Amino acid sequence: MKRFVQLSFLCLGLMLASPVSMAQADQPTYIRTGKLFDSENGKMLTGYTLKIEGDRIAEVSKNLTVPADAKVVDLTGYTVLPGLIDGHTHLLTLDDLNDETPMADKVLFEGHALRTLRAAKRAKSWLENGFTTVRDLGDSGPFLDVALKRAINEGTVDGPRMFVSGPIIISEGGQVPGLLRPYREVIDEEYTIIRSVDDAINSVRVHVNYGADLIKICSNNSPNNTSLTIDEMRAIVKMAHRYNRKVTAHATSDLAVWEAVTAGVDGIEHGYQISDTTLTLMAKKGVVLVPTDISEPLFHKIYDIVDFQWDREKQMKRAKDQYRDRLQRAIKAGVTIVTGSDNYLNLEMPQGAAAKNVMVAYYEEGMKPLDILRSSTYLSAQFMGMENSLGVLKEGALADLIAVKGDLETHFSEALFDVAFVMKDGKIYLGE
Ligand SMILES: [Zn+2]
Structure with missing residues (x-):
């Protein structure tokens, strides 16, 4: 009875309070x-x-x-x-530049709880720096990205709107070259390793089941030297599209880009080396490029942190010339550019600020300010099929x-x- 009375008062209180608070919320x-x-x-x-x-x-x-x-x-x-859109993040990862075994540290010592709590703080820095949406592309443990996304959506923590891939779908060894066979399960924590076309098909079902909004694959596994076959990638794309999920591929070499595009992916991440022939194919098939280029200030920061002084200017110029050449050829070929920072390194500054440097990199490479802003808003949203809701003020x-x-x-x-x-x-x- 007492409990009933309490509940009644509670209900009455809510009824009295609701018209006022609703009016405020509706204002x-x-x-x-x-x-x-x-x-x-x-x-x-x-x-x-x-x-x-x-x-x-x-x-x-x-x-x-x-x-x-x-x-x-x-x-x-x-x-x-x-709100800006960062199309390539790894909110669950922050590697130290001087750490030689970051993967082992993440998986064996950090643990899921600490890793996700740290990621929540990082997510907030993206939001505070103007990124209201991110596409988070793996390096996120066993679907910890889905957990972080839920926490943000329900208001438990502040962060950008997240579209998440879950673990990267990848071939033997992931991106960790030379890992000894007895420790294979370390990699299974971090990636979805596939070993056949059947595996490829099932991996997409697993990802959709666990809440992935899109699928991220590695066409080549740089710095490891294994790679998916075109048939495996084709099977992934077919399944993902059946579930209305886009597929984007880490691809650094021209061959890796060409194979992924031939298999039917929707986006290419990095694409450091792409021939004009492959760019033409991308433009024809409407495949976007996400250039994860490094700005000059960040180059200097990285060299300072690793204390590597030798030939700094020459190496930076070589990298920037390559970025610039590839970006300009992509634009000329009619390939859509989507902004993506790939910022997962500890650069001794808020991660969200470090991430914004990718837009500075495009500027250094000759892209016009308003074109960069369009890539970071409307075109990014369009790539996610969200151009009527995100990346626009209408x-x-x-x-x-x-x-x-x-x-x-x-x-x-x-x-x-x-x-x-x-x-x-x-x-x-x-x-x-
Ligand atoms: Zn990445």
């Missing part, structure tokens, strides 16, 4: 912008106001009537953009948006890091 927020990035068309617009209702953008207009008592966020001194889209202080068109590399406001799902995480 739209109006955001006045200085410049606004039209990511679909790659243009800057001025003088627009956004109306946010719940987790969605209700209206974007120059002629919005803002009620006198409305909640208004004044971002007229800023450029407002859709009516009906999710209210994921950020504001930066400086001028992105004239001072791109500086303004990019001057994030003053972050909203995800209509909730403000940074700023007013």
Whole structure:
């Protein structure tokens, strides 16, 4: 009886409280912008106001009537953009540059609980740096990415919206060359190793069952020298597409890219060496390229941390020339560029800030600021089939948006890091 009374009071309390709190929750927020990035068309617009209702953008207009008592966020001194999308992350991994056995440390000593807690902190740094969405591509233990995604979605921890692959599907040995046979299970913790076409088919079912949003494979296993066969990759792609999942492939050499594209993948990660013939095939089949290039400031940081001074400038120039040449040829061939940082190294700065350096790298390699922003918003969302909800500021889209202080068109590399406001799902995480 006592319990019933308590419950009754509780219910009464909720009934009395609900009209007020619902009204507050329903109150739209109006955001006045200085410049606004039209990511679909790659243009800057001025003088627009956004109306946010719940987790969605209700209206974007120059002629919005803002009620006198409305909640208004004044971002007229800023450029407002859709939340950035990092298309290649490993939130569950942070390797030390001077650690010679990072895989063993992760699997044998860190453990799932500590690893996921650390990843939660890292995820927050992506959000605070303006990435409201990431595609997380493995190196995440046995579906710890799915767990982190759930924790973020339910509001247990703050982080970007995650689209996750689960473990990378890969051939013998994974990306760890020379691992002795008795320790095979160490690799099985981290990767989904397949040894036949039947294995390939089943691996996709396992991943879909455990909550993967997409499938990540390794066409070649660099730095290991094993690789999947075209038949294995073809079987994976066929199964993944049956379950409406995209497939993206780690592929570094021209042969690895060509084989993955021939097998029908949707995206290529890295693609450091790609011939014009393969780029033409990618463009024809609509396969995107995610160049995970390193910016000059990060090159210097890496050399400082490993204390490797020899021929620094020459080596950096060689790498940057190769990146630039490949990126420019890809753009010329009509291949869609999707932003992806692949940032899993401890660079003694917040990981989200380090990740943004990939956009600086594209800028150094001759891509125009507005094209880079389009790759980091609209084109990334389009690759995930989400271009009506993410990476755009238009009516009906999710209210994921950020504001930066400086001028992105004239001072791109500086303004990019001057994030003053972050909203995800209509909730403000940074700023007013
Ligand atoms: Zn990666």
